[in-house]
Amino acid sequence: MSISTPRRLALKGALACALASAVSFPAFAEDAVLRVSAIPDEAPTELQRKFAPLGKYLEAQTGIKVVFTPVSDYAAVVESLASKKIDLAWLGGFTFIQAKIRTNGTAIPIVQREEDARFTSRFITADASIKALSDLKGKTFAFGAPSSTSGSLMPRFFLLQAGLNPEKDFKNVAFSGAHDATVAFVAAGKADAGVLNASVWDKLVEQKKVDPDKVRVFATTPPYFDYNWTVRGDLDPVLIRKLTDAFLKLDPANPEHKEILALQRAAKFIPTKKENYDGIEKAAHAAGLLK
Amino acid sequence: MNPADRDPAARRRLFGFLAALAILWPLFRMAEVKPGALFDAANLKVIGHFLGAFLPPETGAEFLAYLARATLETLAIASAGMALAGLLAVPLAYLASAAGREKPALNPLTRSLLTVLRGIPELVWALLFVRVFGLGPAAGVLALGLTYGGMLAKVYAEILESADAAPARALRLNGASRPLAILYGLLPQVAKELVSYTVYRWECAIRASVVMGFVGAGGLGQLMDQAMKMLNGGEAASILLTFMLLVFAADGLSGWLRRALDRPPAKRASPFGWRSLGLLVALPGVVLASFYFLGIGFGELFSLEAARSIGEFVAGFLSPDLSAEWLGKVAKGSLETLAISLVGTLFAAIGGLLLALPPWRAPFSFLLNSLRSVPELVWATITALAVGLGPFAGALALALHTTGVLGRLYAEALANVPAAPGRALRLCGVPGSLAFLYGTLPGAAPQLIAYTLYRWEMNIRMAAILGFVGAGGLGQLLYFELSLFHHAQASTVIVAMLLLSIAVDQASAWLRQRMR
Numbered sequence: 178m179s180i181s182t183p184r185r186l187a188l189k190g191a192l193a194c195a196l197a198s199a200v201s202f203p204a205f206a207e208d209a210v211l212r213v214s215a216i217p218d219e220a221p222t223e224l225q226r227k228f229a230p231l232g233k234y235l236e237a238q239t240g241i242k243v244v245f246t247p248v249s250d251y252a253a254v255v256e257s258l259a260s261k262k263i264d265l266a267w268l269g270g271f272t273f274i275q276a277k278i279r280t281n282g283t284a285i286p287i288v289q290r291e292e293d294a295r296f297t298s299r300f301i302t303a304d305a306s307i308k309a310l311s312d313l314k315g316k317t318f319a320f321g322a323p324s325s326t327s328g329s330l331m332p333r334f335f336l337l338q339a340g341l342n343p344e345k346d347f348k349n350v351a352f353s354g355a356h357d358a359t360v361a362f363v364a365a366g367k368a369d370a371g372v373l374n375a376s377v378w379d380k381l382v383e384q385k386k387v388d389p390d391k392v393r394v395f396a397t398t399p400p401y402f403d404y405n406w407t408v409r410g411d412l413d414p415v416l417i418r419k420l421t422d423a424f425l426k427l428d429p430a431n432p433e434h435k436e437i438l439a440l441q442r443a444a445k446f447i448p449t450k451k452e453n454y455d456g457i458e459k460a461a462h463a464a465g466l467l468k
Numbered sequence: 469m470n471p472a473d474r475d476p477a478a479r480r481r482l483f484g485f486l487a488a489l490a491i492l493w494p495l496f497r498m499a500e501v502k503p504g505a506l507f508d509a510a511n512l513k514v515i516g517h518f519l520g521a522f523l524p525p526e527t528g529a530e531f532l533a534y535l536a537r538a539t540l541e542t543l544a545i546a547s548a549g550m551a552l553a554g555l556l557a558v559p560l561a562y563l564a565s566a567a568g569r570e571k572p573a574l575n576p577l578t579r580s581l582l583t584v585l586r587g588i589p590e591l592v593w594a595l596l597f598v599r600v601f602g603l604g605p606a607a608g609v610l611a612l613g614l615t616y617g618g619m620l621a622k623v624y625a626e627i628l629e630s631a632d633a634a635p636a637r638a639l640r641l642n643g644a645s646r647p648l649a650i651l652y653g654l655l656p657q658v659a660k661e662l663v664s665y666t667v668y669r670w671e672c673a674i675r676a677s678v679v680m681g682f683v684g685a686g687g688l689g690q691l692m693d694q695a696m697k698m699l700n701g702g703e704a705a706s707i708l709l710t711f712m713l714l715v716f717a718a719d720g721l722s723g724w725l726r727r728a729l730d731r732p733p734a735k736r737a738s739p740f741g742w743r744s745l746g747l748l749v750a751l752p753g754v755v756l757a758s759f760y761f762l763g764i765g766f767g768e769l770f771s772l773e774a775a776r777s778i779g780e781f782v783a784g785f786l787s788p789d790l791s792a793e794w795l796g797k798v799a800k801g802s803l804e805t806l807a808i809s810l811v812g813t814l815f816a817a818i819g820g821l822l823l824a825l826p827p828w829r830a831p832f833s834f835l836l837n838s839l840r841s842v843p844e845l846v847w848a849t850i851t852a853l854a855v856g857l858g859p860f861a862g863a864l865a866l867a868l869h870t871t872g873v874l875g876r877l878y879a880e881a882l883a884n885v886p887a888a889p890g891r892a893l894r895l896c897g898v899p900g901s902l903a904f905l906y907g908t909l910p911g912a913a914p915q916l917i918a919y920t921l922y923r924w925e926m927n928i929r930m931a932a933i934l935g936f937v938g939a940g941g942l943g944q945l946l947y948f949e950l951s952l953f954h955h956a957q958a959s960t961v962i963v964a965m966l967l968l969s970i971a972v973d974q975a976s977a978w979l980r981q982r983m984r
């Protein structure tokens with residue numbers, strides 16, 4: 178049997194195309210771009226909206242193009258920072274510890290919000306019979322993402338201190354994935370109670386996205402260190418300096434800066450250091466989230 | 469009763485029934501089957517609220533722009549993934565297949581590689597690759613490429629083996645090499661079947677690439693995940709509609725392609741018509757466009773950096789946590805997963821049979837197609853609202869999707885059964901229902917059972933990942949441990965998933981053999 182010439186030609190053509198497609202895509206060029214991402218503790222569309230003016234400001238201050246990539250997975254941000262796919266990331270206290278471990282201690286936290294030095298989580302419910310943490314026994318409970326500091330680690334730590342083991346004492350444990358999703362879970366009755374970051378809760382109440390008569394706060398955690406902006410350790414020190422200064426220069430008296438700060442829900446930014454998060458690391462070991 | 473009238477198989481059937489009950493009962497308990505939860509007032513209110521918000525679907529310009537982009541991304545992930553799968557499958561099938569060999573020496577190394585590729589669900593691969601390649605659709609493409617590569621290779625190998633071996637043997641005996649013997653002795657016989665199966669798999673890849681978005685690999689799934697988490701009914705409705713349209717369109721296109729293949733070449737003026745030419749231009753075009761659209765450089769995927777991070781990642785998985793405490797937890801998750809898959813498949817078999825029976829097909833086929841086109845993970849987010857989080861939600865989600873699949877297959881099988889026995893019974897005055905039970909059903913039963921068991925094999929893989937949305941089982945353990953970079957623990961869970969799917973494959977093969 179023989180293959181007719183046109184068919185043979187066509188086969189060769191297809192093969193050539195396939196080969197060409199396999200080699201013709203160049204890897205991304207390393208332009209002067211600052212690649213930024215954030216842990217998706219809120220809906221990605223919300224994160225993009227919040228970041229837009231800050232991105233423009235950082236671009237103007239550093240003279241480098243800023244690109245924001247939204248992600249839907251906490252661990253992906255940590256991994257991207259460790260594999261140098263992003264340069265600057267908005268991390269939670271616990272994700273910073275994970276990043277520190279995965280980069281062999283080279284990741285550098287540069288600034289945090291004034292509020293982050295005394296951060297809290299709020300326990301919420303729509304169930305009239307839940308009045309204290311001890312009433313949670315036998316209920317379904319929603320955390321945020323497993324690696325969230327204020328939506329998972331610290332609440333778990335304080336629950337354990339109060340003698341409640343989520344896996345044993347709750348009927349079911351759900352991970353909503355984000356703080357605003359936790360509120361949606363509780364408001365809809367998908368979970369009997371949940372826990373989220375105080376700052377997002379206050380924002381949702383201000384924006385009237387939650388009805389405080391229906392969903393109410395029944396407990397608040399003691400304060401702890403949370404969020405920061407972290408850069409990868411081998412970024413140009415001059416650029417790190419510029420970025421740090423840019424954040425610290427944000428002044429609530431300046432109307433343009435005020436808008437940026439309001440979107441970040443920050444009174445102002447303050448310098449931070451690795452040691453601030455040692456407490457989080459200890460809590461993570463105690464709660465069994467770090468081995 | 470007169471001994472002659474007694475069913476001679478009664479004792480054996482009774483024993484089989486009791487044995488099945490004894491095995492199934494604890495599993496029902498484990499899956500926390502509580503039909504009452506479906507009618508619980510609080511749950512009804514929650515789901516009613518959510519479904520009520522489906523109308524009107526979200527049509528804001530900003531959202532529609534997101535939706536259009538996500539739809540293109542989903543199509544591109546499916547096409548690029550299939551291209552990768554094809555590249556992987558052809559050499560693997562050649563190595564694994566006994567076709568064109570002197571002795572049927574099966575290649576154990578390639579065969580076990582194929583088992584691993586197929587045994588780990590694509591979603592788990594995606595979850596791993598999201599960690600390695602970070603943001604975006606590259607993870608989805610690779611995950612699809614690997615699982616579908618494994619699946620295609622296995623089926624290609626089997627199709628080649630099922631062809632008449634005589635022409636290839638004749639060629640080999642005359643001195644032709646194995647590749648040439650396969651190319652000229654076997655391929656012409658099975659080309660149609662190979663292409664038809666590949667097209668069918670592309671259709672499945674579209675469904676799979678939607679699901680992949682749930683772990684952050686882009687596309688419609690990612691949008692769906694957000695909408696479902698935020699319980700945004702309007703957005704969920706728009707995404708679901710888009711998705712169903714996409715699945716129906718892919719279904720239609722693949723049906724048209726397969727019908728086109730069915731036409732005997734003699735009826736065509738030239739063996740190389742406009743269709744083949746169009747396809748030859750379109751296929752590489754689509755693949756090229758997909759990679760371009762997704763912005764994946766192959767160089768990036770195969771770079772030293774990527775190899776290093778994969779290596780690091782794999783190394784973290786090489787020492788699974790085998791402590792008694794963790795093994796106990798994984799064993800419990802495995803049993804729960806098994807229970808979800810069994811209960812889900814059982815419900816689906818009953819529901820599918822009921823929906824396959826009515827003679828007036830149109831509304832029922834539409835219902836079955838709709839059930840089928842919504843992926844299990846999406847059903848799970850809805851059933852979790854209806855009955856609360858937990859394994860029962862997972863079993864229900866599996867049941868809903870599988871009912872759609874099985875109902876359609878059952879209806880086809882029942883339509884193909886010879887009509888004579890049933891008609892003979894009816895003519896003797898037997899009521900219609902009994903005539904069906906004793907005349908029609910026995911003819912179709914072996915096929916119905918085979919379909920159900922095949923589906924169970926697929927459902928065990930699905931049940932393993934339903935936990936990602938809070939439906940219990942191994943999935944939730946895996947999601948949690950991977951989020952925390954506990955690779956040793958995650959590794960144990962993945963091994964358990966693999967063992968579970970192999971065990972179910974074996975059990976199902978054994979059952980099929982016994983029931984023949």
